[in-house]
Amino acid sequence: MSDRSAAPIDRELIVFRSVAEIPGSFGPTVAAIGNFDGVHLGHQRILSAVAAEARSVGARAVAITFSPHPEQFLRPAQAPRLLTPLDERLRLLSLTGIDAVLLLPFDASLAGLPACEFVQGILVNALGVCGLHEGGNFRFGRNAEAGIAELLEFAAEFGFGLRVHPPVRAHGLEVSSSAIRECIAAGDVTHARWMLGRPFAVRSTQARGRGIGTRLLVPTVNLAPYGDLLPAFGVYVTRLTVAGHCFQSVTNVGNRPTFGEASFAVESHILNFEPVELGEDTPIELEFLLRLRGEIEWPSPEALKAQIFKDVAKAQRYFQLLGATSKVP
Numbered sequence: 001m002s003d004r005s006a007a008p009i010d011r012e013l014i015v016f017r018s019v020a021e022i023p024g025s026f027g028p029t030v031a032a033i034g035n036f037d038g039v040h041l042g043h044q045r046i047l048s049a050v051a052a053e054a055r056s057v058g059a060r061a062v063a064i065t066f067s068p069h070p071e072q073f074l075r076p077a078q079a080p081r082l083l084t085p086l087d088e089r090l091r092l093l094s095l096t097g098i099d100a101v102l103l104l105p106f107d108a109s110l111a112g113l114p115a116c117e118f119v120q121g122i123l124v125n126a127l128g129v130c131g132l133h134e135g136g137n138f139r140f141g142r143n144a145e146a147g148i149a150e151l152l153e154f155a156a157e158f159g160f161g162l163r164v165h166p167p168v169r170a171h172g173l174e175v176s177s178s179a180i181r182e183c184i185a186a187g188d189v190t191h192a193r194w195m196l197g198r199p200f201a202v203r204s205t206q207a208r209g210r211g212i213g214t215r216l217l218v219p220t221v222n223l224a225p226y227g228d229l230l231p232a233f234g235v236y237v238t239r240l241t242v243a244g245h246c247f248q249s250v251t252n253v254g255n256r257p258t259f260g261e262a263s264f265a266v267e268s269h270i271l272n273f274e275p276v277e278l279g280e281d282t283p284i285e286l287e288f289l290l291r292l293r294g295e296i297e298w299p300s301p302e303a304l305k306a307q308i309f310k311d312v313a314k315a316q317r318y319f320q321l322l323g324a325t326s327k328v329p
Contacts (some may be wrong), residue, residue, distance in 0.1 A: 013094040015101045019126045022102070027128020030054040031062040033140060035069055037177040038083035039092035041197045042135065042168040049163065050133050051097035059130055061098040066106040073106045080181055081229040088203055102127070115141025119154045131161040170194045187232035189288040199239070199287040202226055208280050219273045223266040223286065230266065231288055233295040237315045240268050241285040243276045250315045251286065254295035271316060290318060
């Protein structure tokens, strides 16, 4: 079979976008199946174990995931906004030590595939799985018909190993994508950071129509419209990375009600500003480190300005305590 569209990401990660693209000689493999939204500490633990086992037996380490997210196909009106868009999910997966990703299109055909056919057709025949790693709440197959008990039976029938991982806890919290989404939606970027193992970040570009011709970064940057999950309205201590430069910043997420008609924006004010080149398509990474307060409608622009000075002082104090190059705890 051809691997014509296998694409390198980081670490020369190979991405297969259908079962048909997997070369017949690709296996044996050790694998894990999941949505991997956020590639959080729980995902990282499972995938590092996949990679370690694969190295020990001379196999390839594979993450099997889906696009779109199954909930976006099955229940689009109730589907959650995601922590990581697909390209970012692949980038984060590439950092876990795995060799390849099988990115399965989640459509009516896959949604209706019985669990036994998924195991035999994809895991056994296409990937040559010799080992599988999953969390204890894993379910798969048509109507989520199969869980760990059924997977144990399949493992015995087809002769592959199965390791079931216990939940990962961080600061007493059980780590899951849904728990992290709830934290982000509530503005709790601190607990989200603990479960992700890194600050929650948005990768985008600047909003278009800035109206200047110099193509230089200015002290205030508005992000382009962003379709995935954002923190709750409020003011945050943030870190902005653009063109290889990392800046300390304060970011407002919200409608800016003090100025009359609501106008949603993710607006970052850079504290340690210096001009760098910035085009409309230059990638920007915005990390949310700490929530300072919720969004407030102030009685006047002057009152807002006074509060901004207070926000900036708190952010500067945060960065002083953190240390200019220290890792965020």
